[in-house]
Amino acid sequence: MPEEIIIGAVLTQNTNWKNVSRAIENLKKALGENDILRKAEALSTEKLAELIRPAGFFNLKAKRLKALLAFLKAYDFDLNRLKSVPTDALRKSLLEVKGVGKETADSILLYALDKPVFVVDSYTKRLLKRLFNIDLQGYDEIKNLFESEYPPDLALYQELHGLIVEHAKRYCVKRPKCDECPLQENCYYASQLK
DNA sequence: CACCAGGCCCTAT
DNA sequence: ATAGGGCATGGT
Incomplete structure (x- = not known):
């Protein structure tokens, strides 16, 4: 709704x-x-x-x-x-x-308004930092990064944001559950843990 | 008991 | 420019 x-x-x-x-x-x-x-x-x-x-x-x-x-x-x-x-x-x-x-x-x-814009939240920032060691502070900088990489497709942006939140919530928590993370082989943070 | 959760604004350096 | 404080409930 x-x-x-x-x-x-x-x-x-x-x-x-x-x-x-x-x-x-x-x-x-x-x-x-x-x-x-x-x-x-x-x-x-x-x-x-x-x-x-x-x-x-x-x-x-x-x-x-x-x-x-x-x-x-x-x-x-x-x-x-x-x-x-x-x-x-x-x-x-x-x-x-x-x-x-x-x-x-x-x-x-x-x-709510069906516009294909990329939503940046704390999970997105944390995921970028953990996964790629990318530490961008500016909101629009991150937004533009995604919007330049992906075509402006509504369903794509909605799903992408949803998946980022879901993943970060599940694995990139304070005490990271990297051992259960399906992306750990490609994750900068996980590689640093050992 | 301490810490956290899908920010934002205002203030003081 | 930017760091820090305030806002408040409910779950773990």
């Missing part, structure tokens, strides 16, 4: 998905399934904060969510209208919303 993804993109900032889904359940229970963006925007920041409490940082995120919803209101919460905006311009607009940074913006673009 694209609407839930937009909300979830803000709620998941530095937070695990399990807590986020609880928060979203609260919202759905309180507001119903349809037109959730419009209804959420109409709530007070305090009420919103109460509902999203399980997601953590709830006061902060309530403000950020409200700011994003106010932006969407200018499009009458019509995601098809948003999609008709050129990707670059849309990304810029999203980044002007207070509380929406690059990862949040790109997650919305890729998973």
Whole structure:
């Protein structure tokens, strides 16, 4: 559900998905399934904060969510209208919303608005560092690296990001499980362990 | 008990 | 420019 993804993109900032889904359940229970963006925007920041409490940082995120919803209101919460905006311009607009940074913006673009942009997250950075010893600090530097290597295909970018997260989560944890990792033969970090 | 989780903004050097 | 602090819940 694209609407839930937009909300979830803000709620998941530095937070695990399990807590986020609880928060979203609260919202759905309180507001119903349809037109959730419009209804959420109409709530007070305090009420919103109460509902999203399980997601953590709830006061902060309530403000950020409200700011994003106010932006969407200018499009009458019509995601098809948003999609008709050129990707670059849309990304810029999203980044002007207070509380929406690059990862949040790109997650919305890729998973809610069907734009083939590469999403960089902490897992991506960790994987690049572990696997190839590539230590890029700049977000856009990493994004451009992937986008220059892969054709702009929506399904490809969605799957690629998903696979990166899945792999990094499973194997590139704090205490790396390199011995179980299917990529260990090609991994810089694993080779350093011995 | 300590540490972590799919960031972002603000402030102080 | 960039490092550091704050934001907060729930799981391991």
